[in-house]
Amino acid sequence: MSHTLSRLDFLKTGSLALGAGLTALSGLKPATSASSRPGKAKNIIFLVSDGMSSGTLALADLMKREQFGQTTNWIQLYESKRNFHRGLMDMATLDSTVADSAAAASSWGCGKRINNGALNWGPNAEQHKPIAAIFRDAGKGTGLVTSTRITHATPSGFAINMPSRNQEDEIATQYSERNYDVLLGGGDRHFNPDKRSDNRDLYTTFRSKGYNVVTTKNALSEAPPTGKLLGIFNDSHLPYMVDFNSDAQLQAVTPTLAEMTKSALNRLNSHDNGFILQVEGGRVDHAAHANDAASLVYDQIAFDEAVGVVLDFVDGRDDTLVILTTDHGNANPGLGGRGSGYRESPKLFESLQNYRKSLEWVYEEMGYNWQGPALENVSAAKVREVVEYAAHTQITRDEADMIKESFEWNLRVPFQDRMAPGAVISGVLANYNGVYFIGTNHTADYVEIAAIGPGSDRIPYFVRNTDIFELMVEMADVRAYSTE
Ligand SMILES: [Zn+2]
Known part of the structure; x- marks a missing residue:
């Protein structure tokens, strides 16, 4: 409430001091x-x-x-x-x-x-x-x-x-x-x-x-x-x-x-x-x-x-x-520091240049819809094949198992917004490309704005x-x- 009041005060002052137009209104x-x-x-x-x-x-x-x-x-x-x-x-x-x-x-x-x-x-x-x-x-x-x-x-x-x-x-x-x-x-x-x-x-x-x-x-x-x-x-x-x-x-x-x-x-x-x-x-x-x-x-x-x-x-x-x-x-998202003295990060990040397909394509290949339902009896070998093709990256058997379980919605994750298979795949791939995300939703960050030209x-x-x-x-x- 006080925020609103001070804003109104500001607007009033603005209109008195500067007359009509832009500054009076905003x-x-x-x-x-x-x-x-x-x-x-x-x-x-x-x-x-x-x-x-x-x-x-x-x-x-x-x-x-x-x-x-x-x-x-x-x-x-x-x-x-x-x-x-x-x-x-x-x-x-x-x-x-x-x-x-x-x-x-x-x-x-x-x-x-x-x-x-x-x-x-x-x-x-x-x-x-x-x-x-x-x-x-x-x-x-x-x-x-x-x-x-x-x-x-x-x-x-x-x-x-x-x-x-x-x-x-x-x-x-x-x-x-x-x-x-x-x-x-x-x-x-x-x-x-x-x-x-x-x-x-x-x-x-x-x-x-x-x-x-x-x-x-x-x-x-x-x-x-x-x-x-x-x-x-x-x-x-x-x-x-x-x-x-x-x-x-x-x-x-x-x-x-x-x-x-x-x-x-x-x-x-x-x-x-x-x-x-x-x-x-x-x-x-x-x-x-x-x-x-x-x-x-x-x-x-x-x-x-x-x-x-x-x-x-x-x-x-x-x-x-x-x-x-x-x-x-x-x-x-961000590129995190990886390896001794963070020196591995640039090389890991470079690997994104070799990606062949989006995760949307991975979902399609796996027969998974964006909003579910969970898949049944997913093959870890298939997961490995599809993810490795898309990302041009070899993953471990353990990592393929985690992805398999995420498609089956059978995985424990600490933050619910990262329960999507995509978030699990990207978590696995972050070991190889260095890029990690905090969730799967919008954030309240103040955003970057640039402008050029009159105004x-x-x-x-x-x-x-x-x-x-x-x-x-x-x-x-x-x-x-x-x-x-
Ligand atoms: Zn959005």
């Missing part, structure tokens, strides 16, 4: 230079690596240096002389300090803290106009790009009103009614009449509204360079990069996040009034839940390639605010999630469209 810094005057950001590009603990940012950068001799684009920004902001963000939601992606994205999408699981939908069924709709009504271009289903929580948090993120058929229907310009990701199951519960053919609906609809990488590159575009490239999420990198067939049909980002930017850049684009590296979160170190690292690197596309796009222009962040920590200088070093919404509508001068 905790953002006042404009300190001509370059950050409201309205200066014609375009907004918002990049989210979903569920990226700070350890994930470091692991991807360590791997990129080791394997490719380059720092990640994200860390390169920090090493550069460009004018950028860097700080921490408090991602708490209305009902928890640990955010889920729906409420987290909604905090940026509508400027309100709502309950976990909801999309721009308050606890009393209030519907808050999401930022993509605000930009659309202001005559700006709108785009969402993700490696998850396009109906998943993070893109939806910028674009959709729904009581539950799980209503993905309804979310797809709402997309078809909202006239956003570019939607690229996975999720055929929610557009295809053979897969939807109501058998509606949403592709036909989109086409009748003037969208080009594409489902392959080639069709994406051959689509007309202007006009509305729906690109759905998989039944569910796009593949993990570890699986993608080892599968020529997937590479032939599936665009990367960077390719989708480039395509979206080319299109949106033709809007005279500017645009908003959200880009999500969504499977970083899934890899963290799964405790899949190789997938985590390579999906974060793929996200970082999209960061590179965006940083190139804004190079030399001063009309685009870029925000680079994550919605919450997840499972907080980035207004972000405090420690910022509340909802203030980023205020920043975006103010810098793009679209507040007039923020109510229906």
